[in-house]
Every structure is written in C-alpha cells, then in structure tokens.
Amino acid sequence: MATKKISALTSIAQDSIDPAVDVLPIVDTGSTETKKATAAAVVGKSIGALAATWNDALTTFKARVFNVTDTASDAGSLLDDLQVGGVSKWSVRKDGELTAGIVPFGRLKNNSIGSFYSTADQTGSVSTPTALTFNNTASWASGISIASSSQITFANAGIYLCSASIQFANANNTPYDISIWYRINGADVAATTSTVTIPQSSEGGRLVFEITFIEQLTAGQYIQMMWLPEDVAVTADYTAAVTGPPAYPSTPSVLFYAHRVA
Numbered sequence: 001m002a003t004k005k006i007s008a009l010t011s012i013a014q015d016s017i018d019p020a021v022d023v024l025p026i027v028d029t030g031s032t033e034t035k036k037a038t039a040a041a042v043v044g045k046s047i048g049a050l051a052a053t054w055n056d057a058l059t060t061f062k063a064r065v066f067n068v069t070d071t072a073s074d075a076g077s078l079l080d081d082l083q084v085g086g087v088s089k090w091s092v093r094k095d096g097e098l099t100a101g102i103v104p105f106g107r108l109k110n111n112s113i114g115s116f117y118s119t120a121d122q123t124g125s126v127s128t129p130t131a132l133t134f135n136n137t138a139s140w141a142s143g144i145s146i147a148s149s150s151q152i153t154f155a156n157a158g159i160y161l162c163s164a165s166i167q168f169a170n171a172n173n174t175p176y177d178i179s180i181w182y183r184i185n186g187a188d189v190a191a192t193t194s195t196v197t198i199p200q201s202s203e204g205g206r207l208v209f210e211i212t213f214i215e216q217l218t219a220g221q222y223i224q225m226m227w228l229p230e231d232v233a234v235t236a237d238y239t240a241a242v243t244g245p246p247a248y249p250s251t252p253s254v255l256f257y258a259h260r261v262a
Helices: none
Strands: 021-028 033-038 078-084 089-092 098-100 113-118 144-147 151-152 158-170 176-185 192-198 206-217 221-228 235-238 254-260
Touching: 113 144, 151 254, 158 176, 158 192, 158 221, 176 206, 192 206, 221 254
Parallel strands: none
Antiparallel strands: 021 033, 078 089, 089 098, 113 254, 144 151, 151 221, 158 206, 158 235, 158 254, 176 192, 176 221
C-alpha cells in the first residue's frame, strides 16, 4: 500500500464519522507508537485534565473555542450540553440562553441589593419639597448605597424593585395632607405623586405610608424620596424600641429597600 502525505489525504465531512467502522490514529505516549482504534472505542471516554500556560500579558488567550456555522438548525439547538445519567445538568442554547443549570443568585454579575432607614425625626417644608434622609445601612447591602444622606445610589444598571415605608405623625388636632413622590438624579419622575391625609392627634395622629415601584436605572443614578406636608406639624416620626412588657422593636421614620430584578 502506497503511503500518502497527510496533506494528500481525503478530508472527512463534518459530522460524518461512523463510530463503528472509521479508524482514528492514537499515539501511545508510553511506547511512542502510533496505534489505531475505531471511533467507537473512544466515544464516551474521558479526555482527562487539560492544561495550558498563559504567559503573555499582551495576548488574549482562549481556553476553549467551538465555532458553529449555523445555516439551518432548530431554535432549541444547544451549544453546550453536560449530562449526568442522560439528564442535562448544564446546557446552553444556541442563542446563549442557559436552559439547564443553577446559578446562585448571590453570584450573578452586578447583583445589587440594599436596605436603608432613619432613626431621626424629620421635619419638612410647606413650600419647598424636602428629600427624606437615611442614617443607617443594612450590613448586607451591595451595589446600592447612600450619598449625601438622601441619594439612594445604584452602582449597576438594571431594573430595580423599590419599596419605601414612612411613618408620619401629626402633632396638631387638625388633619393635614402630605404629598410624596420620587426623583431620579434630581428630576421629578412623572406620575409618581401620592397624597394622603394624616389624622389629627386626637384620632391617633399617625399613618404609615408605603409604596412599591419598579424603575429602570443606569449605573450611577440615584433616587430620592420627596415629600411636601400641608403643615409642619406633620413629621416623619421615629419611634424608639419599647422594653416592655410587652416589648417591641423601634420604628424607623423612613425605610427604603431595593434590589435588582433584571
């Protein structure tokens, strides 16, 4: 049988290997001998641990590349499909969507969450909108912080679920209205004002206002909660903890919570 140079060998079309009959060359590193095996003999075998050395700071290395030319395929075709017992445990669809696998929420890139509150009584103005302020941040807050005491600042772009709770108190025996809304980067956000009436002191004089909203933000933007009372007798009121009996925790004058949902 005449020998041929590798460059003269006939190419095998993609996906045309027959595991039952096609033969592959195998190099036995122990004896430096090249042997042969059918494709079926290597199907399902572990390729072992691969290693590479990246040693040039100016070179962009790639550990693995698999380039698919997709001229026609089902939308559910997978770029990657790792299985255990025939069940997919990690699979990536051709459009890049993860279709099987678990990514812990805390490990998501640019995950952001924060909770902030105030332990101070706050007095507003009847003529100039006032920003509610915060003096405490939850220890687990990440990616969201307070700047200038009132600016809830978001380090990462995304869609955020936000929730605010404010305890108002009225020192007079006359009910008063207050209006609450929010701003982004100092600009009022349209259609966000709520107006509520705080009961007079003889009727308890307290009301807890709560609002939940979703907002899309860019990196570095901040939210402020604004309020405008009808009378300065209405304050955002902090209530200290009661030692009891019965005992119960303190009530912040303002509480704000946010986390990134998309």
